[in-house]
Amino acid sequence: MVLNHPAPTQSAPDFDPGSQAPALHITDLSKTFERRGARVHAVRGLSMAAHRGQVTALLGANGAGKTTTLQCAQGLLRPTSGAVRLLNEDPWQASPEVRARVGVMLQDGGLPQAVRPMELLRHVSRLYRDPRPVTELVDLLGIEPFATTSVRRLSGGQRQRVGLAAALIGRPEVLFLDEPSAGLDPQSRQIVFELIAQLRDAGTCIILTTHLMDDAARLADYVYIVHHGSVAAQGTVADLVSAEQHAPVVMSVTLPESRAADLREQPPWHTESFREIEWTVKDRTVTLTGELTAPLIREITQWATLDDWVPEALSVQPRSLEDVFLEVSGSDPR
């Protein structure tokens, strides 16, 4: 994991140096808006890269700057400063050829309300030279039952699926997905996730935003945690939760009934070396939370096995992506 404090203007990593240049490369991007006379810094010095054949996730709390970043990357917003290269062009001035190689699914589908999904998809398909057959996407995403119902009457999850189909018609090399699983029921979510994995395996560069840890953990090859408009941490999910960088946070030991009194005597967590560790005792279980380094874990296990008895339960839980996220983004809602 790379933790970035404070928001630096670091250049984004080349995830696989042996492969081609990143399909999307953002360097030191900033975007400010004027709102009622005040300046809003939506993105501040954000750098990132996204590669073909990979899913890159922007993970962040509400208002962190994810959508604004994607909109700059898609050429829908002009950056205040910084550089964006999408398929080696500036997306703000991109040629129609480059635009045709990019698929975008906006939050909540971003679809016109009055049209029916089938009409819409057929219309979109006429814009491309070699479109993916509409019927194939309708089947794949289970759109058939509501293909002739106007978008206005569709549920959020149905709109998402139509939006995704529309984004895929042009066989995009780069696919942007803003909150792809928002509003999806578990079955649709599964279908969408499998589709994303297939597209990734076929070489598509997929860039998605989410605030769902689960989505990022399941889908992403590389994660950028965005906080207050810049990258606060980045890495693969495995890197981000790595026990080598930061020790597991939670350890619990349950003593057998016969040793319960030991919890009240002089266990190691009363010593100076445990001063940064929080601990609680409930019944016969002690739970320790904090930066549990190997020596501290050894002290606990030695204590628990001192007189040749075996604890009733002993567990060390690794940090989850959510723990990491809360650590870098803080726990206050925005």
Ligand SMILES: Nc1ncnc2c1ncn2[C@@H]1O[C@H](COP(=O)(O)OP(=O)(O)OP(=O)(O)O)[C@@H](O)[C@H]1O
């Ligand atoms: N057009 C705009 N005018 C003024 N402020 C804006 C505009 N667009 C975004 N912002 C502000 O910029 C900040 C970042 O917004 P953005 O939509 O990029 O965040 P986000 O990470 O996508 O959030 P969410 O998860 O809620 O979609 C927010 O404070 C938002 O209010």
